[in-house]
Amino acid sequence: MNPFIRLENVSMLYGNNGVSAAALRGVSLSIDAGEYAVITGESGAGKSTLLTILGGLQVPSSGTVLMKGVDLSSLSADRLADFRRETIGFIFQAYHLLPYLTARENVMVPMSPLRTGAREKASLADGLLSSVGLSGKEERLPSELSGGECQRVAIARALVHDPSVLLADEPTGNLDSATGEQILDLFSGLHKAGKTVLMVTHNRGNLMRATRSIRLHDGLVAEDRG
Amino acid sequence: MNIRKLAWKNLFRRKSRAVFTGLGIFLGIGTFVAIASLTAQMEQAVRDKLDRYGANILVTPRTEDLSLGFGDIALGGTQVAHSRLTTADEKAIRGIGMKERLRSVVPFFMTAADASGKNLVWMGMPGTEIATARPWWKFTGAPFGEKGEVVLGSEAAAALDKGPGGTVTSKGKTFRVAGVLHPTGEKEDGMVIASIADVRSLAGSPVGVTFFEVAALCKDCPVEDIVAQIGDALPGARVSAIRQVVESRKAAVDQFRKLGLGVSAIVLAIGGLMVFVTVMGSVQERTKEIGVLRAVGFRRKAILSLLFWETGWVSLLSSVSGALVGVAAAMLAAPLFGVEMAEAAFFPAILGVAIGMALGLLGTIPPARRAAALSPTEAIRSL
Numbered sequence: 001m002n003p004f005i006r007l008e009n010v011s012m013l014y015g016n017n018g019v020s021a022a023a024l025r026g027v028s029l030s031i032d033a034g035e036y037a038v039i040t041g042e043s044g045a046g047k048s049t050l051l052t053i054l055g056g057l058q059v060p061s062s063g064t065v066l067m068k069g070v071d072l073s074s075l076s077a078d079r080l081a082d083f084r085r086e087t088i089g090f091i092f093q094a095y096h097l098l099p100y101l102t103a104r105e106n107v108m109v110p111m112s113p114l115r116t117g118a119r120e121k122a123s124l125a126d127g128l129l130s131s132v133g134l135s136g137k138e139e140r141l142p143s144e145l146s147g148g149e150c151q152r153v154a155i156a157r158a159l160v161h162d163p164s165v166l167l168a169d170e171p172t173g174n175l176d177s178a179t180g181e182q183i184l185d186l187f188s189g190l191h192k193a194g195k196t197v198l199m200v201t202h203n204r205g206n207l208m209r210a211t212r213s214i215r216l217h218d219g220l221v222a223e224d225r226g
Numbered sequence: 227m228n229i230r231k232l233a234w235k236n237l238f239r240r241k242s243r244a245v246f247t248g249l250g251i252f253l254g255i256g257t258f259v260a261i262a263s264l265t266a267q268m269e270q271a272v273r274d275k276l277d278r279y280g281a282n283i284l285v286t287p288r289t290e291d292l293s294l295g296f297g298d299i300a301l302g303g304t305q306v307a308h309s310r311l312t313t314a315d316e317k318a319i320r321g322i323g324m325k326e327r328l329r330s331v332v333p334f335f336m337t338a339a340d341a342s343g344k345n346l347v348w349m350g351m352p353g354t355e356i357a358t359a360r361p362w363w364k365f366t367g368a369p370f371g372e373k374g375e376v377v378l379g380s381e382a383a384a385a386l387d388k389g390p391g392g393t394v395t396s397k398g399k400t401f402r403v404a405g406v407l408h409p410t411g412e413k414e415d416g417m418v419i420a421s422i423a424d425v426r427s428l429a430g431s432p433v434g435v436t437f438f439e440v441a442a443l444c445k446d447c448p449v450e451d452i453v454a455q456i457g458d459a460l461p462g463a464r465v466s467a468i469r470q471v472v473e474s475r476k477a478a479v480d481q482f483r484k485l486g487l488g489v490s491a492i493v494l495a496i497g498g499l500m501v502f503v504t505v506m507g508s509v510q511e512r513t514k515e516i517g518v519l520r521a522v523g524f525r526r527k528a529i530l531s532l533l534f535w536e537t538g539w540v541s542l543l544s545s546v547s548g549a550l551v552g553v554a555a556a557m558l559a560a561p562l563f564g565v566e567m568a569e570a571a572f573f574p575a576i577l578g579v580a581i582g583m584a585l586g587l588l589g590t591i592p593p594a595r596r597a598a599a600l601s602p603t604e605a606i607r608s609l
Contacts, residue, residue: 077525084521096514100236108227112228112232121227
């Protein structure tokens with residue numbers, strides 16, 4: 001069976017004024033559908049870079065990224081945007097909700113370019129908010145929600161297009177431990193529901209829930225435990 | 227939620243930026259619409275006056291100046307008329323191809339005759355045509371009726387020491403003075419004005435016409451064509467257009483319009499620049515937001531669309547409000563520019579809204595392209 005995600009010898013160099021630094025140095029790994037993988041490592045190890053490459057937000061300096069058999073580097077910017085919308089859900093540490101939109105509207109944002117009716121969009125958003133435990137808070141602005149609630153809205157937003165994979169960058173990094181646990185429960189639930197989850201984290205507690213742990217060190221895979 | 231609504235919501239989030247973006251367009255369109263509207267009204271007023279103040283074509287007998295002299299000694303000159311005009315010529319004028327453009331054809335007959343012992347010029351014209359041919363005349367008393375009444379020019383009245391109710395005699399006939407003409411500054415101030423039939427009778431010329439004044443409805447029509455047609459109908463007459471005053475007024479309006487459009491163009495250019503600068507600033511400020519939108523699957527076209535909708539809303543609101551203020555300002559200022567009946571001119575307003583929209587959208591093209599080209603990589607660095 002082909003892996004869901006395959007990285008082949010992926011390197012990423014950041015250059016500035018003729019000086020380049022390698023964030024990733026020939027990383028190769030495969031992730032199967034339905035895995036719950038956490039990516040750990042110290043600051044500067046290349047975790048976030050790896051996540052953004054996996055999400056098609058960055059093109060690696062060299063190497064190949066295949067997701068569902070599609071070479072991401074072969075896609076045009078617009079096709080890549082479509083692929084992201086259909087396949088990947090992003091969750092950021094700082095939530096990145098639009099502050100002038102309500103919780104419902106934030107969840108509806110990824111659907112904005114689509115011609116789906118407003119009621120249908122709102123109904124889907126309300127259903128997703130309910131599934132992450134935010135029933136009754138659909139009309140609240142991010143400033144009226146707690147950090148945990150904001151992250152739940154961000155998760156609901158990531159689920160709008162029913163993606164196969166969720167990429168989460170330190171999703172509990174801005175939350176207290178109790179709220180963080182609740183968010184991790186949500187991820188566990190999504191994983192059980194069949195989603196592939198890739199999470200960058202510093203939180204050792206996350207390792208207990210994951211089916212796989214990948215540790216990066218200096219841009220290389222230092223440890224890969226399934 | 228759709229892109230239109232997303233754009234609208236974002237505008238409310240950044241009200242002061244939106245107001246600043248729209249201000250340039252508002253001022254530019256307001257100025258443009260006010261000036262375009264005002265000049266349109268001024269041109270209309272000129273045309274109305276041209277029609278209202280009667281004649282714009284004069285038909286006189288063709289004459290030639292003959293110089294009299296002997297060798298280098300000049301003895302003055304004399305005019306020789308080739309033919310005389312008669313009442314029959316009025317029919318010929320009214321029969322031209324563009325006859326539907328003729329508002330009035332008024333015959334005048336002039337003669338010098340005795341008036342209660344003083345030799346004065348008598349001017350005859352149909353009493354029914356006074357309001358058409360000389361609408362600016364004002365009287366003490368009343369205008370003359372068709373027969374047996376006269377109106378005295380102000381100087382003639384003073385010379386004869388006559389006023390309304392008095393009488394003037396000429397060649398054994400007595401005429402009642404119906405009124406005295408208020409001073410006009412023209413030659414008729416020294417004339418006796420009466421019905422054309424009475425004046426012809428005094429001159430013994432029952433069908434004579436000294437000249438015709440023709441009023442043509444010349445809104446957007448070439449008066450030269452009418453002149454040519456009358457000339458063809460009356461080969462023995464000299465037909466000329468009275469255009470000097472109108473042309474000079476038109477020239478003044480044209481200059482005002484050119485100046486106004488120049489000012490509008492400058493203000494509009496500044497407005498466009500303001501749109502460019504503020505939208506560019508907005509793109510810089512919203513790099514993170516654009517990155518998030520790209521991450522959740524917005525295509526470049528969707529980002530372009532978002533920015534165009536934002537500027538579109540601002541441009542529409544500021545153009546419409548600028549156009550309304552411009553129309554209102556033009557109406558208020560119209561009396562100061564000689565427009566008696568100020569009217570709302572909607573064409574400049576519609577044009578102004580279209581220009582404002584175009585300006586806003588044009589000013590958005592470079593920053594929107596930059597935003598759409600923004601790589602998620604660049605954007606996510608701030609995530």
